[in-house]
Amino acid sequence: MEIHHPTPIPPAHTAPLMPVQPGGIPAVASVVLPDGRVVTGYAVTPVQPEPVTHKPPVSRAAVNIALGGVGFAAVCGGLFLLTAFITALTALITQLVILAAVIFGGWVAVQVFSASGHKGGTTVHIRKAVIKRNHFHT
Structure with missing residues (x-):
């Protein structure tokens, strides 16, 4: 039976980065890797993400729909009052027509009933007339 013991890995020692010169072209930085290789290059600043715009907690479409519902409810109330007014006006006109008819x-x-007892007006008396050969004789 064989027993294998892992060998510890020594910690990597990296060379510190050289500071970037203010303004103009940044300085070249060199890094020494643990295996002895040297990597040289410019220090790159991380890209900053675009700031996120603040979104309202409620969408604009939802607000428009809600306002439309409130407006529709207000119109329905007005239409109800309008129909009540038209109904009342119709009843008034009907009563006026009935009153005029009465x-x-x-x-x-x-x-009609007082005409038989009425003595005024023009009275025409017709006497017995005889018609001979297209002549009217009285």
């Missing part, structure tokens, strides 16, 4: 009918009835 008054006019009463006036006609008075004229």
Whole structure:
């Protein structure tokens, strides 16, 4: 039976980066890797992400739909009042027509039933007439 013991890996020693010169072209930085290789290059600054715009907690479409519902409810109330007004106006006109018919009918009835006892006006007396050979003789 064989037993294998792992060998520890020594920690890597990296050379510190050289600071970037202010303004102009940045300085070249060199890094020494643990195996002895040297990597040389410019220090790259990380790209900053675009700032996220603040979004409202409620979408604009939802607000428009809600406002439309409130407006529709207000219009429905107005339409209900309008229909109630039209109904009342129709009832008033109907009652006025009935009242006019009763008054006019009463006036006609008075004229018809009181005509037999009425003595005024023009009276025409017709005597017995004889018609001979297209001549009218009285």
